[in-house]
Amino acid sequence: MPWRIGRPVAPIGLDADRPPSRHGGRPAAARPPDEKSCILPTALLADRRLSNVETRLYFIVGDLLANLFAGALVGAACALIFGPTWNMGIAMLAGMGLGMLIALPVSFLFGALFGAMEVMLPVMLTGMFTSMVVAMRATMEPIAWLEAAKTGSWLGLMSVGACYAANAILRRRKSPWI
């Protein structure tokens, strides 16, 4: 749990001032420090784990890898399938569906290692946008699969960035229901 030495500190996104539960449970931030959690490195780690953006290196690297791979795979597949004989609108729509279809198993593969929704949604976004961009380019001029894979990787990195930004904004936003 998130503590700094001597004094309990509320993690971002949790209620520090919330009163104890009627039934005796206490919010994490209001619990007295126990013997283990007051050690400084644990406290720093705990704060990082509950912050508004992902700060754990393992997951950041995982997110980047998953989207680089998904982008490259979808880009290459779209470059091989679509070409100048395709109507641009149809190619973009078909590409969008194909990109999401390819991205889904990739998200399951990486999701088992790095998280469920946090992997699935950026990877699906990567699949959707990469396929649209590559399919559109392929209808204008033939594009080599390696070049398309490179484009896909860049779009994958951009999708991760967009999802991190959206997450930071949405997590700070007040719930519309209360």
Add this chain to the structure above:
Amino acid sequence: MDLITRDKWNRAAKHFDLMAGFGPEKRWGPYKQALFSNMGSGRILFAAVGTGLDIQFFPPGRAIVAIDISDRMLEQAQPRARTYPGKLELRQADVHELPFADEEFDQVFTSCTFCSVPKPVAGLRALHRILKSGGELHMFEHTGSRYFPFNLMMHVMTLFTRRFGPEMNRPTVENVMAAGFRLTEVRHVYLDVVKTISARKAPAPGTR
């Protein structure tokens, strides 16, 4: 008991820990631990314990009844339940037809449960029935999104995932309200998709 749902989760039990046991648990662990720290000293129902991955996040010394529709899931949960330093009873039950008396529990906890319950409002009404007046519902759930393109992607994913597992586009917060609970807190864990939801059953008239 809903046999179709039971069989679906019995089939999923074999590979469930492979998919959900490492990455998702590691990523969501701190948030689940914070939510489950609300577990009090009264009687607690944990709906859909699955293979028991969440047991590691339960605070010690509580009296918990954990249910699941799948007997195969419960078989896998047994060793984890045995290590819990408190009273933890595993029972096979369908959340739509809970085998408990009215107002038997002080608190109900769920974790990624109502993405899979076929009739979510009916299931939540069943939880409402077994909760005491003023009792608390605490949920860690993934839901649909209100924002494009995430909402579109959740709808597309649901077309595939509902065949072997959960649905990705459930309006769980609205369902909680529709079941008669009063929301006390909704916190986003990831985007507006993964969230913790806390709600309360209205106290009986004349009580605070």
